[in-house]
Amino acid sequence: MDSVFDELYEKYHHDVFQFLFYMVRNREQAEDLVQEVYIRVFKSYDRFEGKSSEKTWLFSIARNVAIDYFRKQKGWKERILEKFDWSDNQVKDDYPIPEEIAVKREEIQWMYKCLQYCTVDQRAVIILRFIQDLSIAETAQALGWTESKVKTTQHRSLKVLKRQMETFYEKEGKTGEKVRVER
Amino acid sequence: MRKSEWSDEELIQLLKQMPKIEDNRHPRDIYQNIPQRKRKSIQWVFPSIAAIAALFLFFILVPKFMDGNQHSTDKAADRESAQTGEVKKEASQKSTADKREMTSVASEAERTAIYADEIGNGQVLTYWIPDEQAEFLVPVSNIVTETQGKTWVELFNEKASELKEPEWGLTDYYPLNASVNIDQQKNVVLVDVPYGHQYGQGSANERLFINSLKKDVASNSTIKQIELSTGGNTGIEFGNTGIEDQLTVSNDKNRAFFFYYPQGSEQPFIVPYDDTPYNDVQSAFGAMMGDPPKTNLQKSILPSFGIENVASEGKTLIISFKSNAALEDNQQTLLSLEAILLTAKDFGFDKVSVSNPPVSTIGPFDLTKAIDVPVAPNKRDF
Known part of the structure; x- marks a missing residue:
């Protein structure tokens, strides 16, 4: 096997896979996309300048792959229909909760569902910052943003998550407790 | 631990507890799948x-x-x-x-062969010249009027340099790179080529050289033997047949004559096809009406000619036409008639007569009388 592939696989494969998994929230899709990441990596590996670390470089490629995937998923037909269809504005979650999540406690499952309410950029920041444990600077590098943009996006996405978590609590956690909604 | 309120810190803690997700596939499988996807993009190329x-x-x-x-x-x-x-x-x-x-x-239709009435005291010379593709030999003839008592070989050598083969759409072949003479006593033609001659190289060269010599001698004389030598020494070496000392001239017989139009030429040569002789005149005429035996040859009797039957009476060939034969007095008909005359001559006939001529004349020929066969085909000036 290719030595470059071996090295990249050894060091980063699971990180990249996990990132894509939480981005698209589907195992099969993540498997396909990680393949695409390798193709792009091999195409441009000799152009990799080492300005950023290999890890952030891989994450930036993975993010682009994910964005392309979301774009492709929406064909032109859907995009046009979407404009005329006001009734169906809720985000649909067609995929069942994966096994790894289902065995966890309720809050984790909620959190997993809440991720779908974030935008693609917000989700990327959340995954990189908290699930992958990257620093603000590393996240900024991987996304090609400034650090302050990372910070504001992070702040906004936490707000979205908070609101959604509370909605879940209201829906499912009706145990008679009084709910105090903080705005 | 259900909560209705979440601080940022708590949310972050929760996120950090999200399970680690691993790719369960073997790295080898992943690697093998990569080039396959790569190929996809090249598919359209x-x-x-x-x-x-x-x-x-x-x-x-x-x-x-x-x-x-x-x-x-x-x-x-x-x-x-x-x-x-x-x-x-x-x-x-x-x-x-x-x-x-x-x-x-x-223009008045003109005959293209040489006939007895125009020779006078002249000497008829016939050269057999390869066509442009060097597939077959085309006989080209003329009458030399000023013979000054020279033999046919002397005239043959003399006039060989005056042939205009390229102008006629044929291969430039004469004069031969050889000296041609006659041994009067032995009654043989002597052909001597210099060392380093080209005629032995390749079967096509060899075949053309041997055949053109045989046919030149057969057309211009009654001599039956050709003796070959190289630089004065007996024999010519040919690549395929080895060393040949002499050639025997045989008179070709029973051939059918076809049209050959050289590239860009309106006037055809009337060329005998001699790979396979025909059994009788009928089958020869049949061949001349049908598909030609060689790519570059064309049928010499057009369908409009409508020959009903042929019969022989001594040395005269009698042709009868179908009642609906649409003969016209033009150059094309004349060419077909000459092809018939030449073929008849090849089968040993002296005259051709038409029993029921649809037209009275074709060019200079009077169809109501018996027509003499030509002396030599394809008259060209040289």
């Missing part, structure tokens, strides 16, 4: 290259075929075995025939 190549060929070939329709001498169009090809060929032949008929309206 080969079909598009093929398409471009096909278009390219199309544009190259189409003008060729169009061209082939205009010149019936173009082999590409002629050698189509398919039905459409046949039809095309038929059409092209007809169109050229029509063209010739058009031109012949203005």
Whole structure:
């Protein structure tokens, strides 16, 4: 096997896979996309300048792959229909909760569902910052943003998550407790 | 631990507890799948290259075929075995025939062979010259009026340099790179080639050289033997047949004559096809009406000629035409008639007569009387 592939696989494969998994929230899709990441990596590996670390470089490629995937998923037909269809504005979650999540406690499952309410950029920041444990600077590098943009996006996405978590609590956690909604 | 309120810190803690997700596939499988996906992007390349190549060929070939329709001498169009090809060929032949008929309206139809009445005291010389593709030999004749008592070999050598083969659309072949003489006592023709001659190289060269010598001698004299030498030493070495000391001249007989139109020429040569002799005149005429035996030859009797029957009476060949035969007095008909006369001569006839002539004359020939066969075919000035 290719030595470059071996090295990249050894060091980063699971990180990249996990990132894509939480981005698209589907195992099969993540498997396909990680393949695409390798193709792009091999195409441009000799152009990799080492300005950023290999890890952030891989994450930036993975993010682009994910964005392309979301774009492709929406064909032109859907995009046009979407404009005329006001009734169906809720985000649909067609995929069942994966096994790894289902065995966890309720809050984790909620959190997993809440991720779908974030935008693609917000989700990327959340995954990189908290699930992958990257620093603000590393996240900024991987996304090609400034650090302050990372910070504001992070702040906004936490707000979205908070609101959604509370909605879940209201829906499912009706145990008679009084709910105090903080705005 | 259900909560209705979440601080940022709590949310972050929760996120950090999200389970680690791993790719369960073996790295080898992942690696093997990569090149396959790569190939996907190249898929369109080969079909598009093929398409471009096909278009390219199309544009190259189409003008060729169009061209082939205009010149019936173009082999590409002629050698189509398919039905459409046949039809095309038929059409092209007809169109050229029509063209010739058009031109012949203005000019009086002229005979192309040499006949006894025009020789006088002259000497008839016939050279056998390879066609442009060097596939067969074309006899070209003329009458030399100022013989000054020279023998035919002297005249043959003398006039060889005056032949205009390229102008006639034939291969430039004469004068031969050889000296040709006669041994009067032994009654043989002596042919001497220099060392380093080209005639032994390749079977085509060799065949053309031997055949042209035999036919030159047969057409111009009654000598039956040719002795070969190289630089004065007996024998000529040929690549395929080895060393030949002498050639025996045999008079070709029972051949059918076809038209050969050199590239861009309106006037055909009338050429004998001698690979297989025919059993009788009928089958020879049949061959001349049907598909020619060689690519570059064309049928010499047009369908309109309508020969009903042929019979022989001593040395006279009697032809009867069908009642609906549409003969016209033009150059094309005259050429067909001459092909018939030459073929009749090859089968040993002296005269040809027509029992029921549809027209009284064709060119200078009076069909109501018996016609003498020609002395030599294809008169050209040299």
